[in-house]
Amino acid sequence: MPRRTKAEAEATREALLDAAEDVFLEKGVSRTSLEHIARHAGMTRGAVYWHFKNKADLFHAMLDRVKMPLQQIIDDITAERQATGPLDTLRLATLHAFEMLERPRSCRVHTILMHRCEFISDINPVELQNRLASDCREVVRRCFQQAHDEGLLIDEIAPDVATLMLHSMIGGLVHDWLRAPDSFSLRESGGEAIDSLFHLITRRA
Amino acid sequence: MPRRTKAEAEATREALLDAAEDVFLEKGVSRTSLEHIARHAGMTRGAVYWHFKNKADLFHAMLDRVKMPLQQIIDDITAERQATGPLDTLRLATLHAFEMLERPRSCRVHTILMHRCEFISDINPVELQNRLASDCREVVRRCFQQAHDEGLLIDEIAPDVATLMLHSMIGGLVHDWLRAPDSFSLRESGGEAIDSLFHLITRRA
DNA sequence: TGGCATTTACATTCATGTATGTATGCGTGT
DNA sequence: ACACGCATACATACATGAATGTAAATGCCA
Structure with missing residues (x-):
């Protein structure tokens, strides 16, 4: 039964994206067909092709x-x-990111x-991920540099090393x-x- | 021209695995067909199916x-x-693993x-990876525990936290x-x- | 009634697995 | 030493199934 109201159409779009999250998570992206996603949302492939250009387009919509x-x-x-201060800024930003990641949708999509x-x-933004990682590292580095200039960092740790340590952790x-989210x-x-790391690299009074 | 000598057959097997590394690395596993691999090695799919049961089997042989x-x-x-001592054991083991990873084949396969x-x-040993991670964490934890018992760790860091820090780093x-190996x-x-981390958590004389 | 949302049907492509073909190396008997 | 036979190491051909993209059909809301 076609053509509900505009709001309902938007709802099926969201439902398709929800279904995509579920099926991608369960079977992996390459092994799930658009048929799988449509059926899991209670529709047919036609609905998918109406709302999205193809699998890559749907994937990016899910990321958005x-x-x-x-x-x-x-x-x-x-x-x-x-x-x-700069060190506290970094610490709080990290913990905040962890909080965001524990939200169900975030967890699913990033998994x-x-x-x-x-x-x-064509499906995957490795470019974007690389650029993000690079940008983030630069922002973090500047923050550590500022902390260093303000004498907040212990002498043994150079800003660059602190950046790599935090980023890799x-x-x-x-x-x-x-x-393994349950581990x-x-x-x-x-x-x-993270707290321990900042504790270790902070100059004590 | 079929039926080479036994040594030549073994050589083509290795060539197929080499080709698999190249093509998997370039196009991703799911997007590469056995045809791609065979052609890249200068053979046909028949050779692949002679040496390996299927794609998953070839993949595991590559991992081996x-x-x-x-x-x-x-x-x-x-x-x-x-x-x-235990801390030095952990540090050297980590650096050694880094060295091994920089070997071309290791780098390719783990990428x-x-x-x-x-x-x-069916193709991927996520089970194995999880078990490995779990086992490694346990071994590392025991090592940190021993370091703690011997008074080598600073007081602020519990063995469990040190384990998570090292493992995640x-x-x-x-x-x-x-x-991005070139970054x-x-x-x-x-x-x-890694050296800095161990420097930070080691109790000074 | 006309355009929007969705289904159905169809054509095409592509990877897989298997079955078959085939030439060669290798052991065997004499 | 030499022919014979068989298993080996591939190549080729074919059948199948699955996923994709698109075009046509259908019903519903405004």
Whole structure:
């Protein structure tokens, strides 16, 4: 039965994207057909092709519904919300990104991005991911540089090294957690690890 | 011209696996057909089906030619080669794993594993990877526990937290480096970050 | 009633697996 | 030493199924 109201059409679009999340997560992107997605949403392939140009288009629409953790971190750092200094800015931004990641949709989509699709072909924004990683590293580096200039960092750690340590720890924690979300709490255990890192590199009074 | 000597047959097998590495790396696993691999090796699909049962079998044979970094770390830790203590054991094992990863074949295969295939379906040992990660974490934890008991760790860091920090840093460094091997040197910059971590958590005399 | 949302039907492409063909190396008997 | 036979190491051909994209059909809301 075709042509509901405009609002209903928008609802089926969302339903298709929800279904895509579910099926991609379960079977991986390349092994799911548009037929699978449509059936899981209670529709046929025709609905998919009405709302989206093809699989890649649908995939990107799914991505557009969430924010990249590294983008979140960049935005938080540049916003500098209620932090007491550059190091605190970095710490809070990281913990905030962890919080965002634990939301169900974020978790699903980023699990798909990390563990359910191949980072090559027209479908995947590896370029975007690389640029994001590069941009984020630069913003973090500037923050650590500022902390260094203000004498907040201990002498043993250069800003560049601190940047790599933080960046890799974030990436590793997210990667491991998305692979097995039940093995530990990102906010609690992950936050504890991040807190410890900042504790270690902060110059004591 | 069929039926070469036994040695030549083994050579074509290796050539097929080499070709698989190349094509998987270039196009991603799911988008490469056995035809692609065979042609890239200068053969036809018949050769592939003679040496391997199917794509999954070929994929696993490709994996069998390299050692998993986490397995390398586990082995190094249990071997305890010329280290001066548990912390040094961990540090050297990590750096050794980095060295191994920089070998061309290792680099290619693990890039495929991390960024060119989907961790779902019959083809991929996500089970094995999870078990490896879990085992490695346990071995590392025991090592940190021993360091703690011997008074080598600073008081602020519990063995569990140190374990998560090291494990996530390794994972993050490897992940980032495999995505863009030219952006930094795993041995140099990565090693520096690891060294710094151990410097920070080691109790000073 | 006309355009919008969706289904149905169809043509095409492509990868897979298997079955068959085929020439050669290799052991065997004499 | 030499022919014979068979298993080996591939290439070729074919049948199948699955996914894609598109065109036509259909019903509903405004």
